[in-house]
Amino acid sequence: MSSSPAILPAKGPADRLTALFWRHPRVLLAILLTPPLLWLGVVYLGSLAALLLQSFYSIDEFSGVVKEEFTLKTYAELLRPSNFDILLRTVLMAAAVTLACAALAFPIAYYAARYAKGHWKAAFYLGVMLPLWSSYLVKVYAWKLILAKEGIIGWAAEQTHTSWIIDGLLSIPGMEGSSLSTSPLGTFMVFVYIWLPYMILPMQASLERVPNSMLEASADLGASRGQTFRTVILPLALPGVIAGSIFTFSLTLGDYIIPQIIGNSANFIGMAVYQLQGTAGNIPLAAAFAVVPILIMLIYLAIARRMGAFDAL
Amino acid sequence: MTAAVEFLSVSRHFGPVKAVDGVDLTIAEGSFFAMLGPSGSGKTTCLRLISGFEKPTGGTIRIFGEDVSNTPPHLRNVNTVFQDYALFPHMNVRDNVAYGLMVKGMGRAQRHAKAEEMLALVKLDAYGDRKPAQLSGGQRQRVALARALVNEPRVLLLDEPLGALDLKLREAMQDELKALQKRLGLTFVFVTHDQHEALSMADSLAVFNEGKIAQIGTPQDIYDRPATRFVADFVGSSNVLPPDLTRALGGPAEWASLRPEATRLSATGPVSGPVKALRYLGSGTRVVIDAHGTEIAALVPAGQPVPAEGTTTAFAFEPSALHLMGTK
Known part of the structure; x- marks a missing residue:
């Protein structure tokens, strides 16, 4: 039998530190959590509180100076038709982009989660992530060229004598424009393209967690593919769909660059905030605009929770 | 039916x-x-x-x-x-x-x-x-x-x-x-x-x-x-005897199976060997004997004497307990 000691000597400071953490697990937790909590609590929540506070101030219409008194006047201004239009347009766009992203992302995410193996899985991740590596502005300007009247889509339509489809789409009320790049339809297409990866990845992660035997059990009990999709796959993947939709929805709500470059220059919430805090110098109204997406997301999450979207978590 | x-x-x-x-x-x-x-x-x-x-x-x-x-x-x-x-x-x-x-x-x-x-x-x-x-x-x-x-x-x-x-x-x-x-x-x-x-x-x-x-x-x-x-091996955890051993035990030169519960230890017999391992099962003890390189397990019911590991012993069984499985 060997005669090595029952307690090994500490080899150095790392061993002693590990021993300290073993005796006081909370010390490690505190060390790990302090920096992010400082960042989140002070910097992030602090500025959010400042934003909220600003939205309850108002601006003196004559002097243009911010009056630091509590008032709901600024929020009332949001309901003026010109401002309310901006809110409505932004929310509708965000909802449409989210639905389109979900519909496009599902087959891709489903394939990646259920069938892709090895190299194909690597190709999937690369394919989804690659667009995220290049500059957002480059992509948006590239789309401006793609969607322009003389762009590749217009050219292809002309060659195949299908220009009437684009013309038809551009004559739908609300989508008018001289070309796709100056139509709200173009804004929508670019939004969908830019935010799609943020829908695919959480969806794929949640589909990956649905075991195969669950789908087999459903078929075994007599369910058709459609029934299995509605009653098993969708409810189990819903947390991922909701997570993805939070990204696409809130990113669209806050974006101010895409609608500036592509579309008919109609105002969106992000653009309004940008203009109000800059040229107009109306910080209270800009803050009130900025609070709207936060409220919408809170309401959206409350509804999703009510509908049981997080039951399968 | x-x-x-x-x-x-x-x-x-x-x-x-x-x-x-x-x-x-x-x-x-x-x-x-x-x-x-x-x-x-x-x-x-x-x-x-x-x-x-x-x-x-x-x-x-x-x-x-x-x-x-x-x-x-x-x-x-x-x-x-x-x-x-x-x-x-x-x-x-x-x-x-x-x-x-x-x-x-x-x-x-x-x-x-x-x-x-x-x-x-x-x-x-x-x-x-x-x-x-x-x-x-x-x-x-x-x-x-x-x-x-x-x-x-x-x-x-x-x-x-x-x-x-x-x-x-x-x-x-x-x-x-x-x-x-x-x-x-x-x-x-x-x-x-x-x-x-x-x-x-x-x-x-x-x-x-x-x-x-x-x-x-x-x-x-x-x-x-x-x-x-x-x-024989998978289902009954039976002893599988190669043809040589079957013949040495008085059977034909064929593969055979022999269940441990039909095998008992005896003082004398045609084949003997050292006890290799003992496993206590509660209702009895499983004794494994090394019989010319083949492991033969015998079940000794509770209450009967069990040989120590390493001692040499022979084993016996009713001839009808030996089940023949051909020469392949």
Whole structure:
């Protein structure tokens, strides 16, 4: 039998530190959590509180100076038709982009989660992530060229004598424009393209967690593919769909660059905030605009929770 | 008697891997049929061929006389109890059990009533409102059983359903399953790698090895008269004697099997050897003797003297206990 000691000597400071953490697990937790909590609590929540506070101030219409008194006047201004239009347009766009992203992302995410193996899985991740590596502005300007009247889509339509489809789409009320790049339809297409990866990845992660035997059990009990999709796959993947939709929805709500470059220059919430805090110098109204997406997301999450979207978590 | 399930030279190859290779099989209606074999022997693939989750690469499968080669799983009137139970985590127990009835379009009140009936059958009446995550392993197993049975399938398939349960619960569930099968008169097809489970529960069983059926018969046939060395070794943990040893013990020069419980230690005998290992089993002690390089296990009943490890001993048996298996 060997005669090595029952307690090994500490080899150095790392061993002693590990021993300290073993005796006081909370010390490690505190060390790990302090920096992010400082960042989140002070910097992030602090500025959010400042934003909220600003939205309850108002601006003196004559002097243009911010009056630091509590008032709901600024929020009332949001309901003026010109401002309310901006809110409505932004929310509708965000909802449409989210639905389109979900519909496009599902087959891709489903394939990646259920069938892709090895190299194909690597190709999937690369394919989804690659667009995220290049500059957002480059992509948006590239789309401006793609969607322009003389762009590749217009050219292809002309060659195949299908220009009437684009013309038809551009004559739908609300989508008018001289070309796709100056139509709200173009804004929508670019939004969908830019935010799609943020829908695919959480969806794929949640589909990956649905075991195969669950789908087999459903078929075994007599369910058709459609029934299995509605009653098993969708409810189990819903947390991922909701997570993805939070990204696409809130990113669209806050974006101010895409609608500036592509579309008919109609105002969106992000653009309004940008203009109000800059040229107009109306910080209270800009803050009130900025609070709207936060409220919408809170309401959206409350509804999703009510509908049981997080039951399968 | 009608055949509930028939395999006519059925194969399922995955590329070069012959998971199931030319299997012929007939499962009688109303029987409790076990498929026994080590992992990778093709027994689970056979079960999945019946449920329709695998398509045969060759041969024909019939369920109650009907060729099901082109029938998808959801149109086959058979149901499965899955190894991991595969209960739907987002539904409560009642909705899990009623799932098959729901997809067939039965109304809410009626299917819930039927589900409750079935839950009572598996003694889980009060658990309808719980989520599967709130149940123990044994309870989940019963829910899976109720969920399959509520559809009144022609054949019930069970894929190692007791594998995840502890010993005590497993034995209780074995008795319950057997009683349930008798009461319902349903055909049960049961996959297991546990030879005791297969022998004690099945009316007849097939022993699988490397994608083929090594032997098919009643538990007594298979235990007392194993057809091959593999069956003797896997099913009975029998002693397998090579031809030389069989001849030395007074038999013909053939492979033979000899059950440990039919082997006793004796002071003298034609073959003797040192005791290599002892294993205390409670009801007795398993003594392993090294007989010219072949391990021979003998079961010494409790209360009788057990030799110490290393001492040399001989062994004896009734000549009728020696089962011959040919020269190959």
